[in-house]
Structure formats: structure tokens, C-alpha cells
Amino acid sequence: MSANAVELERVSKRYVLGESHGGYNTLRDAISASVRRSIRGTAPRTEIWSLDAVSLEVERGSALGVIGRNGAGKSTLLKIVTRITEPTLGTSRTRGKVGALLEVGTGFHLELTGRENVYLNGAILGMRRREVDRRFDEIIDFSGVSRFLDTPMKRYSSGMYLRLAFAVAAHLDASIIVVDEVLAVGDLEFQRRCLGKMESLEQEGRTVIFVSHNLEAIRRLCDTSVWLDRGRIRAAGATADVVTAYLAEVVGERADVTYEDDADLPVSLRRASLLDRHGRSTSAVPRDEGFSVQLQLTVRESVVGLDCSVFLQNLEGLRVVEETLSALEGRTTRLRAPGVYAARVDFPPALASGDYIVGCWLGTSTETFVYVDDALRVRLVGASKGRSTPLVELGAPWHLVEGEAP
Known part of the structure; x- marks a missing residue:
């Protein structure tokens, strides 16, 4: 058996702007589309390569960080790893059951209660009812929404919505956990709990792939990372080295x-x-x-x-x-x-x-x-005041008196 949970070999992904990938729901939709085409004509095709010849390996039981600016291809990479979309070119291999939190709350129905949505969202994420039964109390305790469990989710705040969604996704029996930017929303205490949960998943031998702009969280959780830039890997390796290279690139005049x-x-x-x-x-x-x-x-x-x-x-x-x-x-x-x-x-x-x-x-x-x-x-x-270069110089006052200390 391969030691890698995920392997990508020269993976590229192309999107065509303005191209519709869905069908028509009604006769009216089909007629409307036909009229629009007759008026606008055929628009020129604009191709966007979201990923360009990306190759990487993620070992079983490791945590990989993915960093880069918005539009670098990070979310596309995760969608390929989780088999939501297929690469245009190249080969992608994922070995094991994948639990993904890419779009928070996917599968939640606002008219249903939190309790009903736990079972609904669990089913969509691949959990059987008895799995949800076994983990139900743990999911609710982690989410912290027990008081509102039988309230329709349309009355939930965005923070409550997020906590319940992450709680369901994080308690899957999955060998590979893929998380996209969960730390960008929610309250600070919940962000810390999310990070702690992902650390415990890694300690249990799960494979974690984590996309975030929170570089401190990436450094804490991930031993290795990749830096994506306009669909290509700019750097890969030890997280400390990759983060340093990324920050050195983005630092510039921005006042x-x-x-x-x-x-x-x-x-x-x-x-x-x-x-x-x-x-x-x-x-x-x-x-x-x-x-x-x-x-x-x-x-x-x-x-x-x-x-x-x-x-x-x-x-x-x-x-x-x-x-x-x-x-x-x-x-x-x-x-x-x-x-x-x-x-x-x-x-x-x-x-x-x-x-x-x-x-x-x-x-x-x-x-x-x-x-x-x-x-x-x-x-x-400017130079620092002391002989060394500390991160912070507080300027704490000194007191010097002659003689024995009192």
C-alpha cells in the first residue's frame, strides 16, 4: 500500500468563462437561453487555467498547509482532491474516505431544525444514521448550540451555523480531512477549538489538508506546506520555509x-x-x-x-x-x-x-x-538599542542603587 494518502501528478484545471454547465429546468428556461443567444451571438471563449501542472504528495497521517493569495487556485486544488471536480489534465489519486468542509453549511436546510439538519448534513457528508446516533452528543457538545437544537436554522446566527457545520464535518469517520478557511469566520474561541480539533485528528493518524490565510495557524498545525501562485506551486517543503518565502514576496509598499x-x-x-x-x-x-x-x-x-x-x-x-x-x-x-x-x-x-x-x-x-x-x-x-535583536523592546525602567539590595 502506498504511503501517500493523496497524489497529484501534473494536474491542470481549465475553466471557460461564460460557459454554462447546467441544463434547463423548464421550457421557459430553454426558450430564454435561445433568445439570449440569438441577440448576443456567440461570445468569444475565455479560458482560465486555475491550476497549471501541479504535482504533490501528501503522506498518510500528515498535515499539509496550502497558502497563497485569493485566486491562486487553492479551492480548486481541494475540489480536485475531494473529487468534486475532475482535472482537465494530469492524474489525481486520493486513497481513503474524505471528509471535507469546503463550503460551510452545505446540505443544511433553513426550514429544518438544527437536530434535523445534523442528520441531513451527516447523510450528505457520507455518514449513516447509526453513525450520527453514536456521535450525536459529541457533535452537539462541540458545536455549543444545544439550546437551539430544535429551532429552525433560519433563526441561527452565522456563527451558530458555522459551529454546527464544522462539528458535523469534523466528527466523520474519514481518513482524510480537508478544510478550507474555517478559521476566517466564527468567534475567536471557536477558531481555537477548530484548530485544536484538527490537531487531535492528525494525532489520531488522520491526514489533514488545511487551506488558510491564517499563517500562524498553518505554522502550528502543518509540518509541510505548499504555496500556490496563479495556479502553480511557487514553493513546497517545511512550513517555516514556505511561509517565510511567501511573506517575503508579499511585503512591499502598502500603506x-x-x-x-x-x-x-x-x-x-x-x-x-x-x-x-x-x-x-x-x-x-x-x-x-x-x-x-x-x-x-x-x-x-x-x-x-x-x-x-x-x-x-x-x-x-x-x-x-x-x-x-x-x-x-x-x-x-x-x-x-x-x-x-x-x-x-x-x-x-x-x-x-x-x-x-x-x-x-x-x-x-x-x-x-x-x-x-x-x-x-x-x-x-533603524538599529535596535541592545546587543541582540529581540522581537519586542518594552523599555522597562531600571533602578540602580549603591549598596546591598533591601
């Missing part, structure tokens, strides 16, 4: 970024800016002067307990510091009434010189509305 305002969210990020001590936009700052990160937010509906945080990670993917708005007063802030807000955090001159990635989070204790791990980049210029 002021405007984001598309998502009207579907109760809270959205409009703009992120890096400012020097004079309030000027910059991406390079003397390390002994400090700097500020400013976020412009839109709040569309009242959100109790709304909070935001800004964090910095170095080029090894290590989160060096994180500051949370609610910590300003030691309690949840009053950032919750509808309107436009500007939130600014001032970082003192305590960090070592070098390049840092700035990320941000907006949410509550139970839900995440915005998570951007690569919002801005900052380069701190």
Missing part, C-alpha cells in the same frame, strides 16, 4: 488600502491606513518613533459587543503583538450604533526593526464580520 464596501454585512471595513507620528501615510517608519494603524468602518445595524483588533506578524508568520479596542477601557466598547467610524491604534517604538504584516479583525465574542490577515505592510527602519 493605504481601500476595500469594497460589503453591503451584506452589518459591519464592513472601508479603508486601512498606516500613519507615521505626524499622521502622514507611509510604509517605512523609523523604529524609534512608533506608528499608527487607522481603520475606517461602516456599521449598518446595531451590534452589541462589537469590537476590533489590529495585529502584526513578522516574516516567519509569528504574531508578535495584537491590540484590541475593548481593552482600552477594559470592557466592550460602545462601537455599535449605525454610522461611520474611524478607529486608530498607536503602536509605541517597542518593536525590532524589520518587515511586518498588519492584519485586522472586526466582530463580537460570537461572530466574525471582517478578518484580513494582510491589510497593510510596514517596515521599521
Whole structure:
């Protein structure tokens, strides 16, 4: 038996823009499509290669991280591994039963209760009823939605929806677990529980393939990783080396970024800016002067307990510091009434010189509305004060007196 759970040999995947892959449900659909073709004519075919000659092997019982920018081909790779789609070229082999969480909540029916949806979603993910019966209490305990188990899921918050979906997917009797970006949503405590569950699955000898923009989570969970860039593997090997190479590539001048305002969210990020001590936009700052990160937010509906945080990670993917708005007063802030807000955090001159990635989070204790791990980049210029180069220099006060210590 092969030691590999997954093998891809020069796999490529092509999509044709504008091409319809579905049939017609009614005569009206067929007539409408015919009329559109007669009016528009035949549009030129635009081909997109989402993956281009990708080869990789994933050993049984290992955890592989997959990183890269949006549109790099990460989700397509997982869909091929899970046999949701077939490669256009090349060969893909997956040995073992696959449990996948690619689109959170797939198989859930909003009119059904949480209890009914556990059985429905379990069946779609390959579980027999007696398997669900055996694991039901464990699934519900992990999800934390026991109080709402007999409530229709249309009344669930997005965080509750996610927790139940992950709980079902994570408790499959699968030898290969494939997870796509589950840590980008949900509350922070649930994110930690998800990561802990995936670690335990690996310790049980399961194979884990994990796609995430959370590089700290990738470093914690995965011994090996691949970096996808425009459908090709840019780097593969030890996770620390791959993450370092990826961050070195993405670091550049990025001091002021405007984001598309998502009207579907109760809270959205409009703009992120890096400012020097004079309030000027910059991406390079003397390390002994400090700097500020400013976020412009839109709040569309009242959100109790709304909070935001800004964090910095170095080029090894290590989160060096994180500051949370609610910590300003030691309690949840009053950032919750509808309107436009500007939130600014001032970082003192305590960090070592070098390049840092700035990320941000907006949410509550139970839900995440915005998570951007690569919002801005900052380069701190200048030598450190001491003989070594620590990550943080707090400037703690010293006291020197002559004579014996009291």
C-alpha cells in the first residue's frame, strides 16, 4: 500500500468563462437561453487555467498547509482532491474516505431544525444514521448550540451555523480531512477549538489538508506546506520555509488600502491606513518613533459587543503583538450604533526593526464580520538599542542603587 494518502501528478484545471454547465429546468428556461443567444451571438471563449501542472504528495497521517493569495487556485486544488471536480489534465489519486468542509453549511436546510439538519448534513457528508446516533452528543457538545437544537436554522446566527457545520464535518469517520478557511469566520474561541480539533485528528493518524490565510495557524498545525501562485506551486517543503518565502514576496509598499464596501454585512471595513507620528501615510517608519494603524468602518445595524483588533506578524508568520479596542477601557466598547467610524491604534517604538504584516479583525465574542490577515505592510527602519535583536523592546525602567539590595 502506498504511503501517500493523496497524489497529484501534473494536474491542470481549465475553466471557460461564460460557459454554462447546467441544463434547463423548464421550457421557459430553454426558450430564454435561445433568445439570449440569438441577440448576443456567440461570445468569444475565455479560458482560465486555475491550476497549471501541479504535482504533490501528501503522506498518510500528515498535515499539509496550502497558502497563497485569493485566486491562486487553492479551492480548486481541494475540489480536485475531494473529487468534486475532475482535472482537465494530469492524474489525481486520493486513497481513503474524505471528509471535507469546503463550503460551510452545505446540505443544511433553513426550514429544518438544527437536530434535523445534523442528520441531513451527516447523510450528505457520507455518514449513516447509526453513525450520527453514536456521535450525536459529541457533535452537539462541540458545536455549543444545544439550546437551539430544535429551532429552525433560519433563526441561527452565522456563527451558530458555522459551529454546527464544522462539528458535523469534523466528527466523520474519514481518513482524510480537508478544510478550507474555517478559521476566517466564527468567534475567536471557536477558531481555537477548530484548530485544536484538527490537531487531535492528525494525532489520531488522520491526514489533514488545511487551506488558510491564517499563517500562524498553518505554522502550528502543518509540518509541510505548499504555496500556490496563479495556479502553480511557487514553493513546497517545511512550513517555516514556505511561509517565510511567501511573506517575503508579499511585503512591499502598502500603506493605504481601500476595500469594497460589503453591503451584506452589518459591519464592513472601508479603508486601512498606516500613519507615521505626524499622521502622514507611509510604509517605512523609523523604529524609534512608533506608528499608527487607522481603520475606517461602516456599521449598518446595531451590534452589541462589537469590537476590533489590529495585529502584526513578522516574516516567519509569528504574531508578535495584537491590540484590541475593548481593552482600552477594559470592557466592550460602545462601537455599535449605525454610522461611520474611524478607529486608530498607536503602536509605541517597542518593536525590532524589520518587515511586518498588519492584519485586522472586526466582530463580537460570537461572530466574525471582517478578518484580513494582510491589510497593510510596514517596515521599521533603524538599529535596535541592545546587543541582540529581540522581537519586542518594552523599555522597562531600571533602578540602580549603591549598596546591598533591601
